Amino acid sequence: MSTDTNAIASSSLHHRYEIQHEIGAGATGTVYLARDTFEQRDVALKVALPQIFAGNNPEQTLIRKAWLNEVHLAGSLQHPYIVAVYDAGVSADSAYLVMEYLAHGTLQPYTRPDNLKPVAEVLEIIYKCASALDYACRAGIVHRDIKPANLQYVGPGEAKVCDFGAAYWAKNDSTQVMDIGSLAYMAPELFRHWVTPQADIYALGIVLFQLLTGQQVFHADTPAALMYQIMNGEPPRLSELRADTPPELETLVTRMIARSLEDRFPDWPAVLAALSTLLPKLETEQTSGKKPAQAELYDQLRQLPLLADLNGAQLWELLRISRWHRVKAGTVLVQEGAEAKSCYLLLKGEAKVTQQGKLINWMSEGTLFGELAFAEATPSPRSATVTAVDTATIGRWPYSHLHKASPGLQSKMLQVFFRLAAERLKKADEQYLLLYRQHMKETTPG
Numbered sequence: 001m002s003t004d005t006n007a008i009a010s011s012s013l014h015h016r017y018e019i020q021h022e023i024g025a026g027a028t029g030t031v032y033l034a035r036d037t038f039e040q041r042d043v044a045l046k047v048a049l050p051q052i053f054a055g056n057n058p059e060q061t062l063i064r065k066a067w068l069n070e071v072h073l074a075g076s077l078q079h080p081y082i083v084a085v086y087d088a089g090v091s092a093d094s095a096y097l098v099m100e101y102l103a104h105g106t107l108q109p110y111t112r113p114d115n116l117k118p119v120a121e122v123l124e125i126i127y128k129c130a131s132a133l134d135y136a137c138r139a140g141i142v143h144r145d146i147k148p149a150n151l152q153y154v155g156p157g158e159a160k161v162c163d164f165g166a167a168y169w170a171k172n173d174s175t176q177v178m179d180i181g182s183l184a185y186m187a188p189e190l191f192r193h194w195v196t197p198q199a200d201i202y203a204l205g206i207v208l209f210q211l212l213t214g215q216q217v218f219h220a221d222t223p224a225a226l227m228y229q230i231m232n233g234e235p236p237r238l239s240e241l242r243a244d245t246p247p248e249l250e251t252l253v254t255r256m257i258a259r260s261l262e263d264r265f266p267d268w269p270a271v272l273a274a275l276s277t278l279l280p281k282l283e284t285e286q287t288s289g290k291k292p293a294q295a296e297l298y299d300q301l302r303q304l305p306l307l308a309d310l311n312g313a314q315l316w317e318l319l320r321i322s323r324w325h326r327v328k329a330g331t332v333l334v335q336e337g338a339e340a341k342s343c344y345l346l347l348k349g350e351a352k353v354t355q356q357g358k359l360i361n362w363m364s365e366g367t368l369f370g371e372l373a374f375a376e377a378t379p380s381p382r383s384a385t386v387t388a389v390d391t392a393t394i395g396r397w398p399y400s401h402l403h404k405a406s407p408g409l410q411s412k413m414l415q416v417f418f419r420l421a422a423e424r425l426k427k428a429d430e431q432y433l434l435l436y437r438q439h440m441k442e443t444t445p446g
Contacts (some may be wrong), residue, residue: 013096017045028052028063028165032157033101036086042134043086044102048095067095068166073164077139079250080316081132081378083162099162107148107159107207113214119244120282120293121213124157126273127295128316129204132161134268135312137197144195146203147185150211157294184216188231188259200266201271212249213241217257231259248278272299283347292324292393300347304366306416327388334370335387340379342396343371343417349392355384365392371417374399 017034022033023044029052034045052063071088078084087098107125110117117377118124129151133143143150143164150163187202207219217235220226238253239245252274258264265271276299280292301307301315310318327333333344333351346367353361361368361384369386373379379399388394402413 002103013045015035017043017098018233027066034098036098039086042101044099045099046099053093053095070097070163070165071095076404077136077141077164079132079135079313080320081158081160082136083160089249091358094337100363102152102154102160104153104155105213106153107153110153111148111207111210111214116214117211119212119249120279121157122208123249123275123279124293125151125159125211126204126208127279127298128157129159129161129207129273130268130275131298131312131316133197133200133204134163134272135162135419137200137268142195142197143200143203144190145182146200146207147182148207151207158413183226183230184218189261191227191231196261197267198261201256201265201268202258204271205253208256209235209238209253212238212245212253215241229306246278248281252278276318292326294319297324297347297393297395306366306368306420309415310409310412314406314412317406317409318397318413321397321405323396323398325394325396327392327394329388329390329392330386330392331392332385333388333394334382334384336382336385338382340370340373340376340382341400342398343402344386344397345372347393347395349387351386352389353384353386360384367414368420372421374402374417375414 016038017036020033020035020042022030023033029046029048032045032047032320035041036043036226046289048067052060052067054060063377068090071090073089075085083102084100085097086100089096096293106329109115116122129146133146136143141164143161145163145165146161150161152160152162154160185203185206190199191413206217209215215236218226218229222230235254236258237249238250254267255263255274256271264272276295279295298315298319301319302312307315307318336355346363346365346369348365351363351367352359353363363386370382402410
């Protein structure tokens with residue numbers, strides 16, 4: 001039995017978590033696959049190495065502070081693309097974190113030249129990581145240790161940010177850890193102890209460069225030489241290392257890893273805007289077909305006044321429980337008389353509404369429909385047919401998925417549904433009143 005396994009056995013942790021086997025080890029701790037016997041789920045249990053708490057030399061003190069920092073932040077960041085922390089604790093001689101278990105490991109294997117992912121998928125991953133870091137930034141947190149090993153691979157086009165031990169938390173100076181980070185991903189200004197969110201933008205740009213080329217931006221034999229390269233060297237051109245690189249992508253990477261803060265993207269919204277503009281241009285029949293990229297959809301959804309009350313995390317959740325398609329003109333979206341199972345959003349394009357073959361309404365982009373049946377115990381059959389009149393982007397939310405959504409998202413969506421119902425009722429009342437006045441005018445003598 002290892003030293004840190006002994007520590008687990010001698011603590012109260014073993015009463016709740018059954019250790020399965022080790023899944024990772026580093027300079028500061030060991031990660032185990034464990035079974036949470038209370039919640040009946042697999043978790044990743046990260047336990048600090050005992051020697052970190054056994055001495056007071058500068059390195060131990062620094063690493064210990066990083067552990068305390070991560071424990072302090074545990075649970076405060078809740079975002080679909082940040083690894084969830086379920087439990088955390090610290091004592092005089094140890095610390096631990098209990099996190100969601102992600103079976104596919106980190107992005108590190110996908111930085112090898114023989115194992116690179118398609119460009120469009122890489123940008124989907126980067127977009128979601130940027131969205132998570134934007135969320136953390138809005139909470140006053142700069143990660144400060146973004147690298148492939150701290151980005152957990154979830155599946156095609158998805159990754160989650162983890163390990164906030166080195167985070168700089170502007171809300172509380174006592175949590176700041178200034179001297180921890182991975183040198184190859186550190187922005188030049190960090191060597192001057194100047195921390196801004198642009199440091200994370202730089203680091204994610206270096207990760208993007210690696211995922212695209214399988215190479216590091218700067219190479220050196222010693223830390224001092226690498227630091228000199230970061231401060232003074234010129235990064236290689238992306239197009240020289242990957243021939244299929246579009247000019248717009250090279251411009252994006254160049255701006256993310258610019259040495260000067262003035263030349264780098266100023267904030268995460270600017271990065272997300274650039275990515276959402278670039279992604280549709282990179283789509284191919286193989287990568288997208290009839291399904292739009294999630295990053296493109298997210299950017300379009302957050303611009304809809306209809307969904308303005310949803311925060312970033314709720315928008316991502318809404319995307320994850322939805323089904324999206326690009327359809328041709330003439331595609332029937334809802335059939336009259338059919339069973340009601342979902343609500344729909346006409347994100348792009350137009351559609352006509354017919355009843356027994358007669359045109360009764362016309363839908364423009366941004367229209368939500370089919371939502372009223374969600375509130376019915378037994379949804380009524382569809383009363384009309386909805387047909388796309390040109391190429392359209394359609395989102396579908398099965399009622400069963402909405403019923404299982406988080407309480408926060410359900411509450412917000414019900415507010416949206418009720419507001420739409422009220423607006424439609426008001427419009428119907430106004431039309432009825434107009435017809436009534438016209439009828440009275442035509443039937444009143446004189």
